[in-house]
Amino acid sequence: MQLIGRNLSPFVRRTAIVLNLLDLKYEQVGLSTADDMAEIAKHNPIVRVPAMILDDGEALLDSNAIIDHLLEVADPDNRLLPASGAERRAVLRLAAIGHGIMEKAVSSSYERNRRPKEKVFDGWVNQVEDQVKGGLAALNAAAAQAKGGEWLCGDHPTLADVNAAVAHDFTQIVAPYIMKDDPYPALTALAQRGNAMPAFGDTAFKPG
Ligand SMILES: N[C@@H](CCC(=O)N[C@@H](CS)C(=O)NCC(=O)O)C(=O)O
Incomplete structure (x- = not known):
């Protein structure tokens, strides 16, 4: 998995922390919305970070959508977000x-x-x-x-x-x-x- 964005972005950083708390391995690609717009646009048409590229190439956009997926696949005991x-x-x-x-x-x-x-x-x-x-x-x-x-x-x-x-x-x-x-x-x-x-x-x- 690749996490696109730098941890100066609070949305990227919170995603990185969730990945860490769930013990998930990922590579971080430190692109900046100030300097790397063309590169970010290849992953996200809105040119925002974070984006997350899954191992099969699927791109998840927005920290909420990314974290929703991470919790679904890697937080079976609902430790980060209670089930109900x-x-x-x-x-x-x-x-x-x-x-x-x-x-x-x-x-x-x-x-x-x-x-x-x-x-x-x-x-x-x-x-x-x-x-x-x-x-x-x-x-x-x-x-x-x-x-x-x-x-x-x-x-x-x-x-x-x-x-x-x-x-x-x-x-x-x-x-x-x-x-x-x-x-x-x-x-x-x-x-x-x-x-x-x-x-x-x-x-x-x-x-x-
Ligand atoms: N709702 C989004 C917000 C993402 C966001 O605004 N990221 C900023 C970086 S901190 C960004 O990409 N800004 C560039 C822009 O909106 O043009 C999320 O939670 O991921």
Whole structure:
């Protein structure tokens, strides 16, 4: 299997962590949407990452579709996402908040970095960054209230923790001023617990 994209992308990184947590072997092809559009377009007509190329050549697009497939084939005990009911809904709710933070932090970063400075619309940047902050505050509250275990939904990491840690770290990279003075300490502690595991830590984005 090939994972297309660099771990600077939070969507690529969360996919890589799920692959690692499921002990799946894969090769990562570190293409960037800024520099490698033609190459990415060979796999994905929308020219986005991640894409995943299965061993028979089938291409899966979008981290949600890729992770859905990985869970179907390699998580028979439903450890990363409970099979049904309130437990499943709780993981999906928190995972959606983490995914939403990623989307809004990417929007903010594109607005600030891919436009000429004089065309950046501060009102829009502030709006999406308020959405990022709302999501981070919700995950911080969930991490602070996590009962009994170290993780958001029980005694082992789920998709909710994967997304929370990646959302935290990505915001730290692209909008460090939001994380100044550690305003979300329970979430930071959760991200640190994740990153202490090779499945998470080995995927941390290394510039260069
Ligand atoms: N919903 C998608 C979002 C993927 C996404 O937006 N990836 C970004 C990189 S972080 C990208 O490819 N951006 C280029 C573009 O949208 O033109 C997912 O979860 O995989």
